[in-house]
Amino acid sequence: GAGVSQSPSNKVTEKGKDVELRCDPISGHTALYWYRQRLGQGLEFLIYFQGNSAPDKSGLPSDRFSAERTGESVSTLTIQRTQQEDSAVYLCASSQGLNNQPQHFGDGTRLSIL
Amino acid sequence: GENVEQHPSTLSVQEGDSAVIKCTYSDSASNYFPWYKQELGKRPQLIIDIRSNVGEKKDQRIAVTLNKTAKHFSLHITETQPEDSAVYFCAATKQGAQKLVFGQGTRLTINP
Numbered sequence: 230g231a232g233v234s235q236s237p238s239n240k241v242t243e244k245g246k247d248v249e250l251r252c253d254p255i256s257g258h259t260a261l262y263w264y265r266q267r268l269g270q271g272l273e274f275l276i277y278f279q280g281n282s283a284p285d286k287s288g289l290p291s292d293r294f295s296a297e298r299t300g301e302s303v304s305t306l307t308i309q310r311t312q313q314e315d316s317a318v319y320l321c322a323s324s325q326g327l328n329n330q331p332q333h334f335g336d337g338t339r340l341s342i343l
Numbered sequence: 344g345e346n347v348e349q350h351p352s353t354l355s356v357q358e359g360d361s362a363v364i365k366c367t368y369s370d371s372a373s374n375y376f377p378w379y380k381q382e383l384g385k386r387p388q389l390i391i392d393i394r395s396n397v398g399e400k401k402d403q404r405i406a407v408t409l410n411k412t413a414k415h416f417s418l419h420i421t422e423t424q425p426e427d428s429a430v431y432f433c434a435a436t437k438q439g440a441q442k443l444v445f446g447q448g449t450r451l452t453i454n455p
Contacts, residue, residue: 233386262442271349271432271445272387285442320387327441329375329394334386 231255233335235321241341244313250306250338254323261304262322262332263296272320278304279327308340316342345370347435349446357454362423364449366433367415373435376416377443378407381430390431391418423453 234253242248254261263275274288278298289295293311298304308315318337324330346369356362366376377392393400393407393416400407404423409416420427430450434443 260441264443269448271447272434272443274442274444277441279441285440288442328438329436331377331389331392332443333389334379336386 233321233323233333235319235335235338237338238336239339239341241343242311243343245310247307247309248311248340250308250319250340252304252306252321252323252335254302254304254321255333258323258325258333259301260324260327260330260332261298262324263304263306264320264322266318266320266337268317275306275319311340311342313342316340345373345435345437345440345444347433347444347446349433349449351449352447353450353452355452355454356423358423358425360423362420362427362451362453364418364431364433364451365415366417366435366446367413368435368444369414370435370437371411371414372437373414374438375436376407376409377434378418379432379434381432381448383429387432420451425453425455427451428453 236251262277264272266272276286281298293309296306320337322332322334324332349366374395379387380390381387404421406419430448432448433446
């Protein structure tokens with residue numbers, strides 16, 4: 230079946246602009262996660278959703294970052310007033326449920342802030 | 344919070360030899376440890392995982408061992424092949440936490 234789908238695959242924007250990143254999880258997966266991967270680094274947790282609720286937003290770096298999920302499906306990660314340090318690959322993952330179910334990743338969105 | 348350290352950062356082995364990557368974790372409550380393989384420009388792919396109720400798990404040429412007392416776990420790849428070349432990440436999480444805490448990655452190169 231289809232895996233986790235993310236769009237756009239690449240985004241280049243000017244500092245100060247807002248960006249929206251989209252994630253379509255695997256069908257039927259109730260849990261959805263956002264991670265950030267800076268060049269040559271490991272993955273940093275940002276936020277996760279169970280259904281449409283976000284029990285843990287502790288990884289969001291600042292109040293410029295927000296995310297929502299609707300219909301227990303698609304999620305969008307929004308970054309307002311982008312800064313150069315926001316440049317990274319933003320990865321989305323989904324799992325069948327919580328409690329240590331395997332997380333499956335999308336290809337990510339490569340975000341470059343000029 | 345949880346902290347995961349991964350070593351080595353780079354590893355080069357001859358084709359056919361074995362490769363071992365080690366990770367340590369700080370939170371004794373962690374109970375789920377997946378390993379991901381990431382090829383250049385691609386998504387991280389789950390290759391094997393282990394839960395704290397077992398000490399070892401194998402899947403063909405890949406195995407993972409877990410030492411809960413020492414709080415470390417290792418990935419073993421035997422009979423390495425050129426297609427094993429990639430960056431490997433370990434991760435840890437605990438019941439109720441949901442988020443994975445990742446190591447910094449190991450770039451594995453298999454030399455023909």
